[in-house]
Amino acid sequence: MIRTLPTSSQRVVLIDDRLLVAHLLGAWRPRRRAVVHTTAYWYYRACRAAVAGGAGQLSGPFAALGHEDQAAAIQAILSLPDDVGLPDPRALIPHMVGMHARHRLLNLLNIEAAAAARLLGARVVISAPAAQGLLPGVLEAEGIRWEAVDVPG
Secondary structure (H helix, E strand, O other), rough: OOOOOOOOOEEEEOHHHHHHHHHHOOOOOOOOEEEEEEHHHHHHHHHHHHHHOOOOOOOOOHHHHOOOHHHHHHHHHOOOOOOOOOOOOHHHHHHHHHHHHOOOOOHHHHHHHHHHHHHHHOOOEHHHHHHHHHHHEEEEEOOEEEEEEEEOO
């Protein structure tokens, strides 16, 4: 299925990996009706945590589930639902190149996030621990709206 960019009348949120896990497990929803997107790297990190396990912040919610529920949750995250968008790399990569030119010290994960927010016209919603990193300052410098939220669990 080819996803199109949201229209200007839709409220778009770009969520980080922790919120993606919480969203897919039904523990978090955007405050208002919104079109939810994430990035390829945030999605990869969420899948890796689900499959590899452990007791980290990303894998912890999966470890807390019973065996059958855990298997279902892992399958759900590996087959990202159609209602969670991923930006098309053909449109995104030129924005990433521009973002890198303006913010040379930013890592690839954060470059992708800031560029995706710019491309989608999205508000970035990140978990509270992520708000302690470099991304919020870059988002502010770029005029991109963002907010930090506490992740349940």
